Amino acid sequence: xxxxxxxxxxxxxxxxxxxxxxDEDMAARMAEFYVDPEPWTVPEGLQISDATVGGPHxxxxxxxxxxxxxxxxxxxxxxxxxxxxGNLDMLEAHMVAAELAxxxxxxxxxxxxxxxxxxxxxxVPVDEVHAVVVAALEGSIPxxxxxxxxxxxxxxxxxxxxxxxxxxxxxxxxxxxxxVLLAYPLAHFPNPGLSVEIAADLAILPAALRTxxxxxxxxxxxxxxxxxxxxxxAIPGGGVxxxxxxxxxxxxxxxxxxxSAELLERQFDESGVPVTTYLAAGMVHGHLNxxxxxxxxxxxxxxxxxxxxx
Numbered sequence: 001x002x003x004x005x006x007x008x009x010x011x012x013x014x015x016x017x018x019x020x021x022x023d024e025d026m027a028a029r030m031a032e033f034y035v036d037p038e039p040w041t042v043p044e045g046l047q048i049s050d051a052t053v054g055g056p057h058x059x060x061x062x063x064x065x066x067x068x069x070x071x072x073x074x075x076x077x078x079x080x081x082x083x084x085x086g087n088l089d090m091l092e093a094h095m096v097a098a099e100l101a102x103x104x105x106x107x108x109x110x111x112x113x114x115x116x117x118x119x120x121x122x123x124v125p126v127d128e129v130h131a132v133v134v135a136a137l138e139g140s141i142p143x144x145x146x147x148x149x150x151x152x153x154x155x156x157x158x159x160x161x162x163x164x165x166x167x168x169x170x171x172x173x174x175x176x177x178x179x180v181l182l183a184y185p186l187a188h189f190p191n192p193g194l195s196v197e198i199a200a201d202l203a204i205l206p207a208a209l210r211t212x213x214x215x216x217x218x219x220x221x222x223x224x225x226x227x228x229x230x231x232x233x234a235i236p237g238g239g240v241x242x243x244x245x246x247x248x249x250x251x252x253x254x255x256x257x258x259x260s261a262e263l264l265e266r267q268f269d270e271s272g273v274p275v276t277t278y279l280a281a282g283m284v285h286g287h288l289n290x291x292x293x294x295x296x297x298x299x300x301x302x303x304x305x306x307x308x309x310x
Contacts, residue, residue: 011209014029014030015208017029034289040291043102046066046068047065047066048065053131055131056128057124060128061112062112064143065102066107067107073104073178074109074136076132076165077093077108078161080155080286081156082156083219083222084222085115091288091291093110096155099292099301100308107147109132109141111132113125113128114128116223121224122224129165149178150178151181152165154181155183156186156285156286160186162182163182168233170244179245179246180245182248183249183300184252184286185260186260187260189227191257192262195259241271244268245273247275248277248304250288252280252284252287253282253283280300281296
């Protein structure tokens, strides 16, 4: 499929951006690129509250999204940002959590895990997402009742955290995750190569919308502190997948990490893990940072909802 027409009309705004030397013009152009045709608004009837959960590295801020119906299931959600960026207010956290809570009738807990900055490294982020999932299973998240059915999900680097937590829970001998939801996951290092055909399609994108091998290497080095002997619960695609709960994967069509998502799908299948995948046509990496006015964002969310109905 061609690149989404709305995104294609704004590609020029992302040309010649230098994230290491961002001036006012570049910042303004990038902000304009991320303006949607219509702003997203929180669905009616949701109760949203902030709380903290105890963790091994200190209190963990979370944001809780509760639908206006009785909900006995919980999703713990982790935003992306290369392990080093992101917060609870970005659309990939706030919008996704709100929409999934509303559409699936499920309590969603969005995790503000510590980022790989200022000396924070692996395993802190994965420890914190793990701690929140355990708290959901134990009923120790403030104002959230204990749930027997708890799913874990995330986007990009947050998907790596979610998958690693699902592996930890499986290996821990206690209650496991009921489902794992992965949006355009960063699951492998090095990132698998793209086919010639897909690489040609991605060539139309400005460098600022690409995730080349050098970027993935920087993210892993910044997160883990090295690029060799990577623990499997840091970049979990190389770990054992057998025995994991059903997996749901959303793939961005115009994304260097598409190859990681598609390899992970094949690995799940080989490991006997039920897996369903949706290719978001015409979308670039991180498309859940756009509003639901874009058709493929809306469809991606509906696809994830299917996993939450069990």
